[in-house]
Amino acid sequence: MSILVYIEQAEGSIKKTSLEAVSFARALADKTNGGEVVAVALGTVSEAELSHVGAAGASKVFHVEDSKLDAGVIQAHAEAVAQVYQKVGSKTLVMAKSSLGDAVAARLAIKLDAALVSNVVELPETDNGYTVKRSIYTGKAFAQTSVTKEHKILAIRKNAVDLKTDGAKASVEKVSLQIPDTNFATKITSTDKATGEILLPEADIVVSGGRGMKGPENWGMIEDLAKELGAATGCSKPVSDIGWRPHHEHVGQTGVKVAPTLYIAVGISGAIQHLAGVNSSKFIVVINKDPEAPFFKAADYGIVGDAFEVLPKLTEAVKAI
Numbered sequence: 001m002s003i004l005v006y007i008e009q010a011e012g013s014i015k016k017t018s019l020e021a022v023s024f025a026r027a028l029a030d031k032t033n034g035g036e037v038v039a040v041a042l043g044t045v046s047e048a049e050l051s052h053v054g055a056a057g058a059s060k061v062f063h064v065e066d067s068k069l070d071a072g073v074i075q076a077h078a079e080a081v082a083q084v085y086q087k088v089g090s091k092t093l094v095m096a097k098s099s100l101g102d103a104v105a106a107r108l109a110i111k112l113d114a115a116l117v118s119n120v121v122e123l124p125e126t127d128n129g130y131t132v133k134r135s136i137y138t139g140k141a142f143a144q145t146s147v148t149k150e151h152k153i154l155a156i157r158k159n160a161v162d163l164k165t166d167g168a169k170a171s172v173e174k175v176s177l178q179i180p181d182t183n184f185a186t187k188i189t190s191t192d193k194a195t196g197e198i199l200l201p202e203a204d205i206v207v208s209g210g211r212g213m214k215g216p217e218n219w220g221m222i223e224d225l226a227k228e229l230g231a232a233t234g235c236s237k238p239v240s241d242i243g244w245r246p247h248h249e250h251v252g253q254t255g256v257k258v259a260p261t262l263y264i265a266v267g268i269s270g271a272i273q274h275l276a277g278v279n280s281s282k283f284i285v286v287i288n289k290d291p292e293a294p295f296f297k298a299a300d301y302g303i304v305g306d307a308f309e310v311l312p313k314l315t316e317a318v319k320a321i
């Protein structure tokens, strides 16, 4: 029995979170019946990009090369994925948890009469169905959810699984689908903005500043380090409230939730509302002059020191690598 993976792309580049979903599906197939992992990619995507899907663990990619699907047209994506799912005869759909993915998954659950479990963080235990571990309360707790429905949709949280890149190849089958025009009535037009090139919610590395940076005139130090690391920049809520940084950079419970591999917090105290937006990060590095700052409790690595001394040294050290 094949497991189907819904692949998301942005401007022709396949999202890393979707490749993680492929690796998750491969591990799930190995754990259950050793079935095939197949994927569905929508819109304009090059063969080179599609090859990453094979490397991550899929044996076949169904490519619906309709440029109308390049944008995140929720209804059309749901319709296309549902048609491929039915063609494959799958019982499990795996995908990345994302803003587009959330909207598509909800529609797919209705279309396929499937159980939807979102924010999955581990391979499920399997018996009569799946018992799935998922992250809840913005990452503060985990719930075990039992899924007994025949059709299942699992949306995987970013960074929950290791991405496989073993170089295996997937065959690509071009598919042409009949998607009624009514499915293109609404679409998500991205409102994500980044000061630099990298979108904050997608970033693999984030350098974030708080009130400890004292003022917007000092943000060059944050940007210099971010540039050297290829990182996006973020900030705490008061920083964007005062107008030192734009609101779309505000990270936390009431702002952007990030899940990078590396989150560097500079001059941020670590209030619970800020932590709610960053606690899915793989590694957290905190730079704060107060050794009692609460953020150190959530940190993997901490530097107790003045940001104005530490940041330039850190940037120079990264440059020297």
Ligand code: FAD
Residues within 6 Å of the ligand: 209, 210, 211, 212, 213, 235, 236, 237, 238, 239, 250, 251, 252, 253, 254, 255, 266, 267, 268, 269, 270, 271, 272, 273, 274, 277, 287, 288, 289, 290, 293, 305, 306, 307, 308
């Ligand atoms: P501060 O609390 O002022 O901390 C500044 C830190 O910088 C201190 O730890 C200090 O030791 C350190 N520092 C000072 N000078 C230096 C230096 N030279 N070098 C190094 N370190 C230095 N906050 C968010 O961030 N995101 C949210 O989504 C959010 N949502 C909220 C929702 C609600 C309903 C409420 C009530 C609050 C919310 N907050 C949110 C605010 C949150 O409670 C904190 O007030 C806020 O996160 C503090 O921001 P900060 O750490 O930048 O500033």
